[in-house]
Amino acid sequence: MTDIKAALRSQRIETPSWAYGNSGTRFKVFAQQGVPRDPYEKLADAAQVHAYTGIAPTVALHIPWDKVDDYADLARHAGEAGVRIGAINSNVFQDDDYKLGSVTHPDARVRRKATDHLLECVDIMDATGSDTLKLWFSDGINYPGQDDIRSRQDRLAESLAEVYDRLGEGQRFLLEYKLFEPAFYATDVPDWGTAYAHCVKLGPKAQVVVDTGHHAPGTNIEFIVAFLLREGKLGGFDFNSRFYADDDLMVGAADPFQLFRIMYEVIRGGGFTDEVAFMLDQCHNIEPKIPGQIRSVMNVQEATAKALLVDRDALSAAQREGDVLGANAVLMDAYNTDVRPLLAELREEQGLAPDPMAAYAKSGYFEKIAAERVGGQQAGWGA
C-alpha cells in the first residue's frame, strides 16, 4: 500500500486551457457564467483544479487560441498561480484557408502557412519552456475522389519532417490520430498505425498520442497502449470518454472499466512515468467547467489506484496456468475495490481536502468569477 500511495503521489495529469472556455456541438455552444476571457484567466481556473486535486500542475496551451504577446509573462503568471505550461497544441483548422486541409492541402501556399504555424508553436515552446508539441490535423476529405489520398500522405510527411528538424534538445512532438470528424470520408491520420509509421520514420522525438475518443467502434484501446509502449512510441494520452463518436465527455464517465484496463496496461508496460503525458481533452458542454475537470482528474486517479492494486504475481501465475476465470478474477478484484477511502486518506496526508469536489464547491471561487467576469468575450473555440 505504501508503494501504491507513492505511485499515486507521483501522478501528473495535465488539463487543457480550452476546457475552461465554452464549447459545444455544431448545433449550439451554450454559454456559461464565469468563463475565462483570456489565457490568464484560463490558467487561473486550471490552478484551481490543481489546488484541489494536487495532481494537475500543468496546463496545455492551444495556439492560436492562447496567443499572447509575451509568453514568458504568461509562463510567469502560471507559476504564480501554482501551475506550469505543459504541451503546446497547434490548431490549424479554423482559418478559411484550411477548408480543404492544412499541411496536406493541395495548394503549396496553404501548406506553407500551416507548417509555419507549427514552427511558430516550437518558438512558443522555447519561450514557455514546454517540451511537448501536440499535433492534431483535421485534414481529410469528405468525398471519394476529392483529393488524392496518397499525395496527401506525401505532403504530410514533408511537413512533419520540417517540424521534426526544428525541434530542439529535449523537445518532442506527439502525433495524434482520429478516425473521422471534421473530415467525413478519409482522414489523413485516421488510426494509430498511420501515426506510428510516420513517427518511426522520423525518429525518437516523434511519438504517438492516444485520444481515447478517436477510434472506430469496438477498437481495443488498451491493446494499442500495450503495443505502443512495447515499441517505445507511446507519448501520451488525450483523455475523455464517449458512447458513440468523439463525444468528448468526462474521462471515465462512459466506460470506467475501459479506463481501468488502459491504466493497467500503462503500468504493466512501464508507461507510468514522465515519458507518457496524461492529458485531459474534453468538452464540458453542459456541465460547469472547473468541477468537470476536477471530476475527470479524480476519475483518472481512481482508475490508476485500481490498476495499481492488481496483484500482478497472482495474475501472472493464473495466466501461465491458462486459468481463464482465475486470471480474470484477479483483475476484477482490483477493479471492484472501492478506492475512494484510500484516495481521501492520501489527500489528507498531502494537506488537501479529502473531497475535492465538495471543497471546490464550498470555496466560493465560482461565485467570485461569475461576478467578476462580466463583459468581454468569453473564451471558446475560435476565441
Place this chain on the structure above:
Amino acid sequence: MTDIKAALRSQRIETPSWAYGNSGTRFKVFAQQGVPRDPYEKLADAAQVHAYTGIAPTVALHIPWDKVDDYADLARHAGEAGVRIGAINSNVFQDDDYKLGSVTHPDARVRRKATDHLLECVDIMDATGSDTLKLWFSDGINYPGQDDIRSRQDRLAESLAEVYDRLGEGQRFLLEYKLFEPAFYATDVPDWGTAYAHCVKLGPKAQVVVDTGHHAPGTNIEFIVAFLLREGKLGGFDFNSRFYADDDLMVGAADPFQLFRIMYEVIRGGGFTDEVAFMLDQCHNIEPKIPGQIRSVMNVQEATAKALLVDRDALSAAQREGDVLGANAVLMDAYNTDVRPLLAELREEQGLAPDPMAAYAKSGYFEKIAAERVGGQQAGWGA
C-alpha cells in the same frame, strides 16, 4: 420503359432552405460566396435546383431560421420563383433555455416554451399552406443519471399529444429519430422503434421520418423502410449519406447501393406516392451549395430509376424458388445499369437540359449572386 419514365416524371424531391446557407462542424463553419442572407434568397436558390432538375418543386422551411413577418408573402414569393413551401421544421435546440432539453426538459417552463414553438409552427403551416410538420428533437442527456430516461418519455408524449391535437384537416407531423448528437449518452427519440411507438399511440396524423444518417453502424435502413410502409407509418425521408456518424454528406455519395436498396423497398412497398415525402437534409460544408443540391437530387433520381428497372416478376420467381444467386442477380442487374442516358432523354423530353450540373454552371447564376450578395449576414445555423 414508358411506365418507368412516367414514374420518374412524377417524382418530387424537397430541398431544405438551410442547405443554401453556411454550415459546418463544431470545428469550423467555412463561409462561401453568394450565400443567401434571408429566406427570400434561400427560396430563389432552391428555385434554381428545381429549374435544372424539374423534380424539386418544394422547399422546407426551418423555424426560427426562416421566420418572417408575413408568411403569405413568403409563400407568394416562392410561387413567383417557381417553387412552393414544403414541410415546416421546428428547431428547438438553439436557445440557451434548451441546454438540458426542450419538450423533455425537467423544467415545466422550458417545456411550455418549446411546445409553444411547435404550435407556432402549425400556425405557419396554416399561413403557408404546408401540410407537414417535421419534428426533430435534440433532447437527451450526456451523462448517466443526468435526468430520468423514463420521465423524459412522459414529457415527450405529453408535448406530442398537444401538438397532435392542434393539427388541422389534412395536416400531419413526422417524428424524426436520431441515435446521438448533440446528446451523447441517451437521446429521447433514438431509433425508429421509439418514434413508431409514439406515433401509433397518437394516431394516423403522426408518422415516422427516416433520416438516412441517423442510425447505429450496421443498421439495415431498407428493412426499416419496408417495415414502416407495411405499418402505414412511413411519412418521409431526410436524405443524406454518411461513412461514420451523421456526416450529412450528399445523398448517394457514400453508399449508392444502399440508396438503391432503399428506393427499391419504397417502390415495392407502395411508398412511391405523395404520402411519402422525399426530402434532402444535408450539409454542404466544403462544396458549393446549389450544385451540391442539384447533384443530390440527381443521385436520388438515378437510384429511383434503377429501382424502377428491377424486373419484379423475375425477382419474385427466383425468390420463390429459393434461388439465392439468381434473385440477387436480378436486383444487381438493375443496379449495374447505367441510367444516365435514360434520365438525360427524360429531361430533354421535358424541355430541360440533359446535364443539370453543366447547365447550372453555364447559367451565370453563381457569378450573379456572388456579386450581388455582399454585406449583410449570411444565412447559417443560428442565423
Place this chain on the structure above:
Amino acid sequence: MTDIKAALRSQRIETPSWAYGNSGTRFKVFAQQGVPRDPYEKLADAAQVHAYTGIAPTVALHIPWDKVDDYADLARHAGEAGVRIGAINSNVFQDDDYKLGSVTHPDARVRRKATDHLLECVDIMDATGSDTLKLWFSDGINYPGQDDIRSRQDRLAESLAEVYDRLGEGQRFLLEYKLFEPAFYATDVPDWGTAYAHCVKLGPKAQVVVDTGHHAPGTNIEFIVAFLLREGKLGGFDFNSRFYADDDLMVGAADPFQLFRIMYEVIRGGGFTDEVAFMLDQCHNIEPKIPGQIRSVMNVQEATAKALLVDRDALSAAQREGDVLGANAVLMDAYNTDVRPLLAELREEQGLAPDPMAAYAKSGYFEKIAAERVGGQQAGWGA
C-alpha cells in the same frame, strides 16, 4: 439496507441448459471434461449453480436439444435436484430445411414444419409447467434481393399469431430480436422495434426479450429497457456481454457499468418482479461451464445490489435542479461502492458459503463429473 437485502433475496436468475454443454465459434468447438451428455446431467449441473448462489432456481430448456420422452419425469428430476424448469426455447435453425428460414421461409411446407415445432414447445410447456416460451428466429437473408423483406414479415406475423392463439392461461411468449448472425444482410426480427410492433398487435401474452449482445454498436440498451417497461412490454433478459458482436461472454465481463445501468432502469421502471425474467444466455467456449455460470450469476447480483444502492431521492432532486454533475455523482456513488462484503453477508445469512466460486471449487463436483462422464456424446449445439 434491510430493504436492499430483502430485494436481493427475492432475485431469481435463470440459467440455460445449453450453457452446460460444449459451445464454440464457427472456427472450433473445444471440448471440455465432464460435460453433460443428456438433459438430466445438464439439470444436475444447473442445480450446482443454484446450490452455491441461492438465486438460480430455474433452468431454461432448448428444444430439440433437450428433447426427452417423458417431460414430466424430467421436471420431477429437476425438482429432486433442487431446481425447476424455466422457459422453453424453440430452436428452429439446425435442420437442413431451415437453410433459407423457418417461419419466414418462402416455402409453405417449411413454415408449417417450423410453426409445428413452436406448437410442440407449448405442449412441452404444458407438460413441464413452464409458463414462458422464448422465440428466437435465425431467419433472415444474406444477399439483397434473396427474398422479399416484407413478405417475410407477413409470414412471421402469421406464424406468431398461430402460436399466440395456442398459449394457455398464464402462458406467454417472449420474442427475441437480434441485429445479425447467422443472417448477414437482413434479419427478420433485427431490433426491439420490430419485436415490439409484433407483440403489440398480438396482445398481452406477447412480450419482448432483450438479449444484451444483440444490438448494433453504440445502442443504449438501458433506454430500451426503460422504454419497454413503460409500455408494459419487457418480458425478460438474455444476459451476456460483448465487446464486438454477439460474443456471448459472461454477463458483466465486458462492461460492468452498462450492466449496472440496465439494472438501475429495471428497478426504477418497476421491472424487478417475477414479470421480468432474468436469464443467462452465454457461451463458455474456453472457460469451465459451471464456474462460468456461477460467476455470471454473481455479476448480475452485484450489479443489482449496486443499482439498489442508488439514493433515488437524492438523484431525483439533482435531476430536477438540472445539476448534471450532481445527478451523475449520485449514480456513480452507488456504482463505485464495493458490494461484495454485503453479498457475502447475505449469503451467510442464508446458510450459503460467502464465496460461491471458492466453495464450488472445493466441493469436488468437477472432479466427480470429469471422472464419471466419459463415453457417450457430450452435449453441445446440435446435440
Place this chain on the structure above:
Amino acid sequence: MTDIKAALRSQRIETPSWAYGNSGTRFKVFAQQGVPRDPYEKLADAAQVHAYTGIAPTVALHIPWDKVDDYADLARHAGEAGVRIGAINSNVFQDDDYKLGSVTHPDARVRRKATDHLLECVDIMDATGSDTLKLWFSDGINYPGQDDIRSRQDRLAESLAEVYDRLGEGQRFLLEYKLFEPAFYATDVPDWGTAYAHCVKLGPKAQVVVDTGHHAPGTNIEFIVAFLLREGKLGGFDFNSRFYADDDLMVGAADPFQLFRIMYEVIRGGGFTDEVAFMLDQCHNIEPKIPGQIRSVMNVQEATAKALLVDRDALSAAQREGDVLGANAVLMDAYNTDVRPLLAELREEQGLAPDPMAAYAKSGYFEKIAAERVGGQQAGWGA
C-alpha cells in the same frame, strides 16, 4: 480502351480450396450436393471457375485441410486441370491444443507445435512451388486479464522471426489481421498497424494482407490500401464483403462502391501487378459454391474495369483546383458506367463465353458432381 483491355487480360484472382467445401456459422453448417471430398476434387472445381472466367488460374491451399501424401502429385493434378497451386494457408486453430492460442499460447510446448506447423507449410511451398505463405492467427483472449497482451506480442514476434528465417529465395509471407472472432476481447493481430509493425521489423519478405471483412465498423479500407502501397508493404487481399462483422459474403455483394474505391487505390498506387495477390476468402453458406466463386471473380473484375476507366488526368486537375464536386464527379462517372458489355466483349476475344454464370449453368458440371460425389466425407472446415 485497348490499354484497359490489356490490363484486364493480365488480371489474376486466386480462389481458395476451402470455398468449395461446406461452410457455415456457429449455428449450422448446411450441407450441399456435389461438394468435394478431397483436395483433388476441390482443385477440379476451382478449375471450373478458371475455365469460365479466364482469370482465376491459381488455387490457395489450406493446411491441414488440404494435407496429402504427395504434394508434387497434387500440383501435377492441378496443372492437368488447368490451374496452379497458389498461396499456402497455415491453419493453427482447430486443434484442442490451440484453445488459448497457437504461436502466442502461454505454454511453450503449444507454441513449438504451432511454429512447427508453420515451418511445415514452408516445406509444402517448396514441394508445390508456391511462393506465398499466408498467416492468419485466431490467437487472442476472451476476457480482460486472461493473458498478458504484451507477452503475447513477444511470443508472436519470436515465432514470426523463426518462420521468416526459414523462407527461401523468392518466397514471402503475408501477415493477416482481424479485429475479432474467434477471440472476443483482444486479438493478437487486430489491425493493419500491428501487422505492419511486425512486417517492417522482419524485412522485405514479410508483407501485410488485407481481408476486406476484418475491420472495425467505419474503417476506410482504401486508405489502408493506399498507405500500405506507399510503404511497399501491401502483399495482397483476401476479398469478401460484409454488412456487419466478418460475414464472408461474396465480394462486391454488400458495398460494390467500396470495392471500386479499393481497386482504384490499387491501380493508382501501382499495386495492379503480380506483387499484390488478389485472393478470394468467402463462405458460401447458402448459395452454391462454384457459381458463388464465379460471381465473385466477376465482381472483382467489374470493379477493376471501372477503376481502370477513371480519367486520371481529369481527376488530378480537379483535385489540384480544389474542385470538390468536380473531382468526385470524375470518379463517379467511371463507377456509374456499365462495364458488363466491355467484359463480355473481352471474354469473347479470349474465346470464352460472354456470360460465365450462364455458361457454367449450362455445362452440366454441377449435375455431374452431384451424381458422382456421393458417399465419403464432404470437405468443410475441419475436414
